[in-house]
Amino acid sequence: MYPIMEKKKLSENVKLMKIEAPQVAKKAKAGQFIILRIDEKGERIPLTITDFDRDKGTVTIIFMEVGKTTKQLGTLAIGDKLLNFVGPLGLPSDIENYGTVVCIGGGVGTAPLYPIIRELKKVGNHVISILGARNKSLLMLEEEIKEYSDEFFITTDDGSKGHKGFVSDVLQKLIDDGKDIKIVWAIGPVIMMKVVANLTKKYDLKTIVSLNPIMVDGTGMCGGCRVTVDGKIKFACVHGPEFDGHKVDFDNLMLRNRRFMKEEEHACKIAGVKI
Numbered sequence: 001m002y003p004i005m006e007k008k009k010l011s012e013n014v015k016l017m018k019i020e021a022p023q024v025a026k027k028a029k030a031g032q033f034i035i036l037r038i039d040e041k042g043e044r045i046p047l048t049i050t051d052f053d054r055d056k057g058t059v060t061i062i063f064m065e066v067g068k069t070t071k072q073l074g075t076l077a078i079g080d081k082l083l084n085f086v087g088p089l090g091l092p093s094d095i096e097n098y099g100t101v102v103c104i105g106g107g108v109g110t111a112p113l114y115p116i117i118r119e120l121k122k123v124g125n126h127v128i129s130i131l132g133a134r135n136k137s138l139l140m141l142e143e144e145i146k147e148y149s150d151e152f153f154i155t156t157d158d159g160s161k162g163h164k165g166f167v168s169d170v171l172q173k174l175i176d177d178g179k180d181i182k183i184v185w186a187i188g189p190v191i192m193m194k195v196v197a198n199l200t201k202k203y204d205l206k207t208i209v210s211l212n213p214i215m216v217d218g219t220g221m222c223g224g225c226r227v228t229v230d231g232k233i234k235f236a237c238v239h240g241p242e243f244d245g246h247k248v249d250f251d252n253l254m255l256r257n258r259r260f261m262k263e264e265e266h267a268c269k270i271a272g273v274k275i
Contacts, residue, residue, distance in 0.1 A: 001081040002036075005058055010140045013065040014108060015074050016050070022057030024087045030115035031093030031242055033212060034059065037084035038072060045069050046237065048112035048212050049088060050141075059085070062111035062140070090241050093208075095119045098182040100126040102174065104167045104196055105145075106188020107133055112210060113187045114141050121148040128179070129153070130170045132188070136161035168195050181205055186245060187212075190254050197245030207245035211236040211253065228252050 006018035024034060033048045051060035065071045076082075093116050101120055105113040110131055121127045129149040133139045134157045146152045153170045154162030163170055167186075174181065184207040186196040193209040200207040211227055225236035228249035234240065 001083065002085040003081045004076055004078050007076075007078050010062065011138050013074075014062065014138070014140065015065070016060065016062045017073075017076075018058045018060050019082065019085055020057055021059045021085045021087075024085060025052045025054050025057050025059050028052040028059060028088040029092035030095060030119045031112070031210070032088035032090045033112075033237075033241060034061070034085055034087030035089060036061075036073075036082050036086070038069065038076070039083050042072070042083070043069050044084070046089070046212065048210070048241070050111040050114055052115070059087075062108060064108045090237060091239070093119070093185075093242060095123060097124045100128065100179060100181050102128045102130065102171060102179075102181050102184045103149075104130045104171065104184065104186040104188070104192075105132070106167060106186075106192040107138060108140075109188030109192070109210070110140050110145070112212065113185065114145055116185055116187075117145055118148045121150075126150050128174065128181075130155065130167045132156070132167035132192070134158065166195070167192065168199050171196065171199060175203060175205075183208065184245075185209075190250060193245060193248075194250035194254075197248065197250070201246045208242050209245040209248060210241045211243060211248070212241040 003020045004017050005020050008016040010016055028049050033046050035044050035046050037044050047061045047063055049059060050062045063070050063073060065074045103113055103117045117127055117129055127149050128151040129145050130153045131139060131145065132155040136156055139154065139161065155165055155167050155170055156162055184200055184205060186193045186207060187210040197207050197209060227234050227236050229243050230247040
């Protein structure tokens, strides 16, 4: 069993939890994820690792309450225990000293971006961070990410904080200003990653995206996370979750990402959970 050591409400439907899982914390790396199950009747869901503390033996996760299991998870309190907490899974981020890197986080995608930013800064990169959200209440981990950023930008769709517009606006300006960017990380809604990848492709600027939103089983057995990358079938959970954004078929990804909506609605109805 894995006890919940800390719980925070980051926004209306986004929560942070620290889970005591010393064996996972011991080997966790930026870019990886875990699979959890609340109880014996619960489904297994993948969540990207937001942080880990090897000394305290804790792993931090951030999740948005969008389906039956995440809504149920959000009702748990400090001291409650999870039945399963398996990881770390997936391939870690390729951390090295590139020079100037741009890290873009959209919405809850900011959560898995945080450890990547931290590790990139630790090995000597000049880190430019861009965080985006629909409005200022949905922004998260601002101070944590700012601590490891040499340059820091915020965008909101409604202009309630930072630049009014999209993360791609700031990225375009950085490119126009002649920033010697070597690589871009973009993690967030699929449409955001697609827009960023389409922009950077014009400049032949290497871009890494994380396809964790499509994962289901997390071990490569279910085939639910099939993605087309460079014309070939890959599985996000075992070949990723990070891929070259210029090679991902985002249109197919967006179509497949909606395939379980009816089943999720049915599960929530049975469990008496509001959608």
